[in-house]
Structure formats: C-alpha cells, structure tokens
Amino acid sequence: MxxxxxxxxxxxxxxxxxxxxxxxxxxxxxxxxxxxxxxxxxxxxxxxxxxxxxxxxxxxxxxxxxxxxxxxxxxxxxxxxxxxxxxxxxxxxxxxxxxxxSEEAWERSLEMRLEGIQALREIAEEGLQGLDAGHPARQRLEEMLSWTVMVEDAYRKLLEAWQSRKEVPA
Amino acid sequence: MxxxxxxxxxxxxxxxxxxxxxxxxxxxxxxxxxxxxxxxxxxxxxxxxxxxxxxxxxxxxxxxxxxxxxxxxxxxxxxxxxxxxxxxxxxxxxxxxxxxxSEEAWERSLEMRLEGIQALREIAEEGLQGLDAGHPARQRLEEMLSWTVMVEDAYRKLLEAWQSRKEVPA
DNA sequence: CAATTGTTTCTGTCAAGACTGAAACAATTG
DNA sequence: CAATTGTTTCAGTCTTGACAGAAACAATTG
Missing domain, CATH: 1.10.10.10 (Winged helix-like DNA-binding domain superfamily/Winged helix DNA-binding domain)
Known part of the structure; x- marks a missing residue:
C-alpha cells in the first residue's frame, strides 16, 4: 500500500x-x-x-x-x-x-478517553434521577455510576503519570 | 422514542x-x-x-x-x-x-478495552522491528510502545480493582 | 502584476452496513 | 400431529460517510 x-x-x-x-x-x-x-x-x-x-x-x-x-x-x-x-x-x-x-499525541489520546468516560458518567447520573428510591434498577445504575467514577479516576491518574514520566529519571 | x-x-x-x-x-x-x-x-x-x-x-x-x-x-x-x-x-x-x-457487563467492557490496547502494543512492537538502530523514528515508536505498556498496565490493575471491589466492605 | 505553485472546499460517486419485512425454522401445547 | 406462538435468517432498501476529481482560492515569485 x-x-x-x-x-x-x-x-x-x-x-x-x-x-x-x-x-x-x-x-x-x-x-x-x-x-x-x-x-x-x-x-x-x-x-x-x-x-x-x-x-x-x-x-x-x-x-x-x-x-x-x-x-x-x-x-x-x-x-x-x-x-x-x-x-x-x-x-x-x-x-x-x-x-x-504532535509531542502530545499520546497525552491527547488519554484526554479523549477521559472525556468519553465523563460523558458516560453524566448519562448515568441523569438516568439515576429518573428512578425513585427503591426502584429495582437503581442498584444497576449506581453500579454503572461507580464504574464510570472508578475508570475516570484511573484515567486521571494515568494522565498525570504519563505527563510526569520524564521527571523521574532514575 | x-x-x-x-x-x-x-x-x-x-x-x-x-x-x-x-x-x-x-x-x-x-x-x-x-x-x-x-x-x-x-x-x-x-x-x-x-x-x-x-x-x-x-x-x-x-x-x-x-x-x-x-x-x-x-x-x-x-x-x-x-x-x-x-x-x-x-x-x-x-x-x-x-x-x-450481564452481571459482568462492566468487567467485560474493561476487558475489551484491554484487548484493544494490547493490539496496539503489538502493532508498535512489529513496527519497531522495521527500523534499524539509530533511525530517527525509533524514539517515537519506543514512546508509543511505552505508552501502550503503561495503559495496558493501568487497565489490568483497574480490572483487578473492579473485580475485588466487594471483597473489602468497610 | 501576471503567472505559477500549493492548498482547501465543494459536489458527486461509491461502498459499507444498519435496519426492515417476509419467509423459514423451531418448539410447545392442546 | 396439527396448529399456534415465538425466534432467527435472508434478501432488499436506505442512509451514512469516506473518498476522488475539479474548481476555487491563496499566496509567492519573477
């Protein structure tokens, strides 16, 4: 090719x-x-x-x-x-x-993933507001929400780690 | 809708x-x-x-x-x-x-991301073999490789953390 | 300032694949 | 075992968007 x-x-x-x-x-x-x-x-x-x-x-x-x-x-x-x-x-x-x-291509790539997961978290949060307390689906959406929070957190840490990867040369 | x-x-x-x-x-x-x-x-x-x-x-x-x-x-x-x-x-x-x-839907979702990043790592590894030592592009591919390794690692840890999230109830 | 060279925008074509409706298939029940 | 109900497969339609080629645009240079 x-x-x-x-x-x-x-x-x-x-x-x-x-x-x-x-x-x-x-x-x-x-x-x-x-x-x-x-x-x-x-x-x-x-x-x-x-x-x-x-x-x-x-x-x-x-x-x-x-x-x-x-x-x-x-x-x-x-x-x-x-x-x-x-x-x-x-x-x-x-x-x-x-x-x-770009120098920051890989960093940008992480940022894009982060933005994606944030969008999903917001969807979960809004959906949760449509369910009354005690609704059988609440548990599921809460699990979804905690998943997005966990992943979002991991991305954030990953981003920091990547950004500072050179600052700690043996 | x-x-x-x-x-x-x-x-x-x-x-x-x-x-x-x-x-x-x-x-x-x-x-x-x-x-x-x-x-x-x-x-x-x-x-x-x-x-x-x-x-x-x-x-x-x-x-x-x-x-x-x-x-x-x-x-x-x-x-x-x-x-x-x-x-x-x-x-x-x-x-x-x-x-x-599925109970494991969110877990599966992480596994799929993991598989994706592994594929990218392999692409980087193979590409690296096409460049002789000292080639100006080697640095870039090595950076790409270390990025994939880092992300892969983070996904693996995230997966473990998610799997064992219930096992540590306050 | 005309002419040449480089870049972007625009319009049309084409291919991929999501979706539908109908037919085929499977399986249960009286 | 016929009839009914539920599910999948198949063929065709339609939409979406990637891509090419041509025209428009911009800018540099002699």
Missing part, C-alpha cells in the same frame, strides 16, 4: 528507510486499528506514516506515499490537527507545509 | 416506572453514546433499556418499547450476548425468553 515516489530530481532527504515491508505493514495496521475506533482509515495511515518517517512530511508526499487523493489528505489532516494529534512545522526555505506527530 | 405498550390484557408487572421522560432520554443517550464507539445505536438502546427496566425484558417487549423491528432486536441482541454484555434468563412458567444486563 506504500508506493515510493520516483524522486523527480528533488534533493530532500529520504522519507522512509529500513524494512519497507514492515513499515508498510505498520502503516496499514494503524489504518485498520483506528478504523475500528471510528477514525477514518486514511487518518490512521497518516498517523502511521508520521510515526515512522525520517523527517516531517508534506501533504503532497502523503498523497504519493499512501496513494490517496490530495483532498482526502487535506480533510483527514485537518481532523488530526483539530484533535491535537498532528502539528504543522515550517521548514526554513520550504514553501510547502510539513507535518509531524 | 420510548413508546409504552397498550398493555393488551397481560398481567405481567410493569416494565418501566419513574420519570419516563428521563428514562427515555437515558435510553436514547445510551444509544448515541455507543454509536460513537462503533456499537449500533439500537444495541446501545437495548443496553439502556435493560439497565432501567424493573424486570427482565423479552425481545417482543424491546421491539415495542424501542419501536424497532424484531429482526433488529434479534441481531443486536445476539451481538450483545456474544460480547457478554447481556444474558438470557428463564422465567418460570414463561414461554418467551427474557434478557438482563
């Missing part, structure tokens, strides 16, 4: 190097994985590409390497930028924009 | 009681929430209904209350059963099957 461009005279350093079959597979796997979680496959592939690229990548290059249209790249890139997973960097003397995986 | 059946002479206890607007909203919210996470909306609504019902619910009743076809109920119910989120119970003297939320 990864097609190397026939470098048309450009003198930019190579985008990919190493076991290119393994890297193609990696990019493809990322696409499939993210698709399972509601992110467009091409978005996942862009993330995969950015993760294994030797240097920042231009939309044009993404289009060539991943063999998809520029407009698809544009759309997906914008989602990834808005989600805070990807960042734009300007390379001196370059006209085109270049993109990299 | 929730339409109460015009009880046709049956003498079964009521399915829902309490603030029925709030309960309808709850059921609908569950549908929307799960849809965001790749579960069919009707599946989420079934879970919502089972959470707030006063007693086990038959497929027939689900169809009436949620206003969807029996075949949709059947299909979604099967997925939920296979996922271990819903269980069948037999009511004495009743011909029809009845269903409830």
């Amino acid at each position: 990864v097609s190397d461009e026939t470098d048309s005279g450009s003198d930019s350093p190579p985008l990919l190097s190493g076991d290119s079959d393994a890297l193609s597979q990696f990019i493809e796997n990322m696409g499939l994985y993210f698709e399972d979680y509601g992110i467009p496959r091409i978005g996942g592939r862009i993330l995969g590409l950015l993760l294994v690229a030797r240097r920042p990548v231009s939309p044009e290059e993404m289009s060539e390497v991943l063999q998809v249209s520029r407009s698809s790249i544009s759309t997906n890139l914008r989602s990834l930028l808005m989600a805070g997973l990807v960042e734009r960097v300007s390379l001196p003397g370059e006209r085109s924009d270049y993109y990299v995986i | 929730v339409s109460d059946e015009t009880d046709s002479g049956s003498d079964s206890p009521p399915l829902l009681s309490g603030d029925s607007d709030a309960l309808s909203q709850f059921i609908e919210n569950m549908g929307l929430y799960f849809e965001d996470y790749g579960i069919p909306r009707i599946g989420g609504r079934i879970l919502g209904l089972l959470l707030v019902a006063r007693r086990p619910v038959s497929p027939e009743e689900m169809s009436e209350v949620l206003q969807v076809s029996r075949s949709s109920i059947s299909t979604n119910l099967r997925s939920l059963l296979m996922a271990g989120l819903v269980e069948r119970v037999s009511l004495p003297g009743e011909r029809s099957d009845y269903y409830v939320i």
Whole structure:
C-alpha cells in the first residue's frame, strides 16, 4: 500500500528507510486499528506514516506515499490537527507545509478517553434521577455510576503519570 | 422514542416506572453514546433499556418499547450476548425468553478495552522491528510502545480493582 | 502584476452496513 | 400431529460517510 515516489530530481532527504515491508505493514495496521475506533482509515495511515518517517512530511508526499487523493489528505489532516494529534512545522526555505506527530499525541489520546468516560458518567447520573428510591434498577445504575467514577479516576491518574514520566529519571 | 405498550390484557408487572421522560432520554443517550464507539445505536438502546427496566425484558417487549423491528432486536441482541454484555434468563412458567444486563457487563467492557490496547502494543512492537538502530523514528515508536505498556498496565490493575471491589466492605 | 505553485472546499460517486419485512425454522401445547 | 406462538435468517432498501476529481482560492515569485 506504500508506493515510493520516483524522486523527480528533488534533493530532500529520504522519507522512509529500513524494512519497507514492515513499515508498510505498520502503516496499514494503524489504518485498520483506528478504523475500528471510528477514525477514518486514511487518518490512521497518516498517523502511521508520521510515526515512522525520517523527517516531517508534506501533504503532497502523503498523497504519493499512501496513494490517496490530495483532498482526502487535506480533510483527514485537518481532523488530526483539530484533535491535537498532528502539528504543522515550517521548514526554513520550504514553501510547502510539513507535518509531524504532535509531542502530545499520546497525552491527547488519554484526554479523549477521559472525556468519553465523563460523558458516560453524566448519562448515568441523569438516568439515576429518573428512578425513585427503591426502584429495582437503581442498584444497576449506581453500579454503572461507580464504574464510570472508578475508570475516570484511573484515567486521571494515568494522565498525570504519563505527563510526569520524564521527571523521574532514575 | 420510548413508546409504552397498550398493555393488551397481560398481567405481567410493569416494565418501566419513574420519570419516563428521563428514562427515555437515558435510553436514547445510551444509544448515541455507543454509536460513537462503533456499537449500533439500537444495541446501545437495548443496553439502556435493560439497565432501567424493573424486570427482565423479552425481545417482543424491546421491539415495542424501542419501536424497532424484531429482526433488529434479534441481531443486536445476539451481538450483545456474544460480547457478554447481556444474558438470557428463564422465567418460570414463561414461554418467551427474557434478557438482563450481564452481571459482568462492566468487567467485560474493561476487558475489551484491554484487548484493544494490547493490539496496539503489538502493532508498535512489529513496527519497531522495521527500523534499524539509530533511525530517527525509533524514539517515537519506543514512546508509543511505552505508552501502550503503561495503559495496558493501568487497565489490568483497574480490572483487578473492579473485580475485588466487594471483597473489602468497610 | 501576471503567472505559477500549493492548498482547501465543494459536489458527486461509491461502498459499507444498519435496519426492515417476509419467509423459514423451531418448539410447545392442546 | 396439527396448529399456534415465538425466534432467527435472508434478501432488499436506505442512509451514512469516506473518498476522488475539479474548481476555487491563496499566496509567492519573477
């Protein structure tokens, strides 16, 4: 699925190097994985590409390497930028924009999970208000609520731990 | 979205009681929430209904209350059963099957998250093998790997904590 | 300031899959 | 064992959204 461009005279350093079959597979796997979680496959592939690229990548290059249209790249890139997973960097003397995986991508990923579980907690809380005391379903919703609280808590701690992971170098 | 059946002479206890607007909203919210996470909306609504019902619910009743076809109920119910989120119970003297939320639904939910993160860890590990030592992308994949390991670990602990939550009653 | 190059937006096409209704199937009961 | 009731499977419809290609837009450079 990864097609190397026939470098048309450009003198930019190579985008990919190493076991290119393994890297193609990696990019493809990322696409499939993210698709399972509601992110467009091409978005996942862009993330995969950015993760294994030797240097920042231009939309044009993404289009060539991943063999998809520029407009698809544009759309997906914008989602990834808005989600805070990807960042734009300007390379001196370059006209085109270049993109990299955000430093905070993994952190953002945790934050998104946290937001999801908070939404579920709110649903549980509101539902609970529709049940009178002693209702047989109250127990179930209370269990649901305590589950969301527990998970939310764990995410919060995980987030802190991840953020401070470098601060404790042996 | 929730339409109460015009009880046709049956003498079964009521399915829902309490603030029925709030309960309808709850059921609908569950549908929307799960849809965001790749579960069919009707599946989420079934879970919502089972959470707030006063007693086990038959497929027939689900169809009436949620206003969807029996075949949709059947299909979604099967997925939920296979996922271990819903269980069948037999009511004495009743011909029809009845269903409830599984005792282990929340536990299963954590297990599913755990499986997801494990898959991502494997993708990272395989990708890492395609990069020679010193490759500028190695650092990024190593960070990804350590993130997955950290999250996987947290899920494992969370799972244990949830499983043993009753064993330590003040 | 025209021309060239790069990027985004817009519209149409296509594919995936959720849902329905009907038919097939199973099983219980008189 | 026929008839009735309940459940699943199947085929078709419809909606959603990803993607491509073309046009519009922006901006840089000679």
